[in-house]
Amino acid sequence: MPIRRSQLLVKWIFENQHKLQTVRRCSSSLRYKELEENSAAVQAEDVAPSTQFDEPCPHGEPENSFKYEDLQVKLAAPYQLQPKPDARDLGFGKYFTDHMLKVNYHAPLGGWQKPEITPFENLSIHPAAKALHYAIQLFEGMKAYRGVDDKIRLFRPDLNMKRMNLAAHRSGLPIFDGEELINCMKRLIQIDQEWVPHSEASTLYIRPTLIGTEATFGVMAPESALLFVVMSPVSAYFKTSSDGAVSIFADPKVVRAFPGGVGNRKVGSNYGPTIEATTRAAQLGHHQVLWLFGPDHQLTEVGAMNIFMVYINEHGDKQLCTPPLNGLILPGVTRRSILELASQWEEFTVKEEIITMDQVITLNKQGRLLEMFGAGTAAVISPISRIGFLENNINIPTMQQSQPVFQRIKDTLLAIQYGHIEHPFTVVIS
Numbered sequence: 001m002p003i004r005r006s007q008l009l010v011k012w013i014f015e016n017q018h019k020l021q022t023v024r025r026c027s028s029s030l031r032y033k034e035l036e037e038n039s040a041a042v043q044a045e046d047v048a049p050s051t052q053f054d055e056p057c058p059h060g061e062p063e064n065s066f067k068y069e070d071l072q073v074k075l076a077a078p079y080q081l082q083p084k085p086d087a088r089d090l091g092f093g094k095y096f097t098d099h100m101l102k103v104n105y106h107a108p109l110g111g112w113q114k115p116e117i118t119p120f121e122n123l124s125i126h127p128a129a130k131a132l133h134y135a136i137q138l139f140e141g142m143k144a145y146r147g148v149d150d151k152i153r154l155f156r157p158d159l160n161m162k163r164m165n166l167a168a169h170r171s172g173l174p175i176f177d178g179e180e181l182i183n184c185m186k187r188l189i190q191i192d193q194e195w196v197p198h199s200e201a202s203t204l205y206i207r208p209t210l211i212g213t214e215a216t217f218g219v220m221a222p223e224s225a226l227l228f229v230v231m232s233p234v235s236a237y238f239k240t241s242s243d244g245a246v247s248i249f250a251d252p253k254v255v256r257a258f259p260g261g262v263g264n265r266k267v268g269s270n271y272g273p274t275i276e277a278t279t280r281a282a283q284l285g286h287h288q289v290l291w292l293f294g295p296d297h298q299l300t301e302v303g304a305m306n307i308f309m310v311y312i313n314e315h316g317d318k319q320l321c322t323p324p325l326n327g328l329i330l331p332g333v334t335r336r337s338i339l340e341l342a343s344q345w346e347e348f349t350v351k352e353e354i355i356t357m358d359q360v361i362t363l364n365k366q367g368r369l370l371e372m373f374g375a376g377t378a379a380v381i382s383p384i385s386r387i388g389f390l391e392n393n394i395n396i397p398t399m400q401q402s403q404p405v406f407q408r409i410k411d412t413l414l415a416i417q418y419g420h421i422e423h424p425f426t427v428v429i430s
């Protein structure tokens with residue numbers, strides 16, 4: 001049967017849908033203009049990302065990897081395309097884009113197979129797959145931002161790839177060339193680019209996941225695995241008080257991580273066991289859990305964020321600190337970026353150091369504790385105004401500071417992510 005012109009047109013639209021967007025601008029705010037003009041420290045040419053806050057890599061180069069050049073694309077048919085949700089109703093991970101990326105790994109077939117982009121679909125998985133029984137799996141959390149110039153940017157995706165391979169190495173899952181996955185994800189985002197919200201209040205959350213699919217009950221490295229990437233337009237990660245701050249609950253009886261464990265890896269088995277404590281915190285009127293460790297009640301993380309404190313040190317200087325990467329802490333991309341940016345500002349001392357609850361209480365009593373905040377991709381920066389600890393509520397004066405450090409950091413990160421400031425931390429998707 002001859003192909004009609006209308007069919008050809010539909011086919012062309014179908015294959016080139018990503019080029020058909022209308023140009024809409026994100027709202028720009030004066031705040032960013034000020035930042036751009038005043039903050040010479042964050043200009044691209046001045047910033048050389050440091051490795052000072054890095055973790056050593058125990059695995060070598062991958063023996064084999066899938067390649068972007070082998071990527072196969074099967075676009076969704078028009079009837080499979082989902083309507084875009086209302087920006088006010090996004091939530092976090094409620095809606096998914098039209099396509100996904102999949103890469104199979106089968107050791108008997110030589111390892112990684114060709115990557116493929118397909119219409120979004122359910123997975124078919126054997127009930128004995130190791131991921132379902134022994135949590136042999138890992139995931140990442142990244143975002144694509146639609147900038148003020150309508151360009152879409154990723155924020156330091158190389159660090160997510162590195163963290164993904166560290167978790168894969170620990171879990172007996174196959175490692176891969178991170179650059180190849182970044183290129184495949186860029187293509188996926190290009191195809192679903194109209195799902196990247198035209199707003200600075202929301203973003204496209206990207207969830208690369210690697211699961212062991214071998215269907216045998218032995219607790220050992222799986223011979224087969226599936227790497228997949230799904231994407232979801234998202235808005236705020238969690239609710240806050242009316243002033244935008246959170247109240248956190250610290251229960252010394254529960255731990256998130258322990259020495260020699262996997263608290264420093266983004267594996268699902270770190271998250272399931274936090275639900276009970278998080279629910280209890282919510283019942284007591286708190287937003288998040290502050291995870292403590294050890295008899296001296298060291299602060300490790302807050303919810304799914306790294307924790308920061310700003311205080312006046314023994315020399316009378318302002319100091320920004322966060323716990324060191326001692327195995328209990330997830331090496332956050334936001335954490336590292338904050339440490340690098342704040343070190344370059346050279347306006348206050350920046351340190352990785354152990355923080356204990358005793359220290360928080362003493363500094364607070366002495367009026368030397370200025371701010372506490374959580375930092376992570378999902379919530380960006382989350383100021384902390386109260387800690388519930390051992391029957392007491394400790395009020396933290398984060399929101400009472402006239403020029404809070406957390407706000408400057410938040411504004412700078414958002415300015416970089418949404419393209420108000422050109423910066424080497426971002427990768428533009430063309």
Ligand SMILES: Cc1ncc(COP(=O)(O)O)c(C=O)c1O
Pocket residue numbers: 141266301303304305306330331332333334335375376377378
């Ligand atoms: C436990 C935990 N800590 C910290 C973070 C922040 O990491 P990032 O800044 O890379 O999002 C996350 C989020 O991934 C997390 O799950």
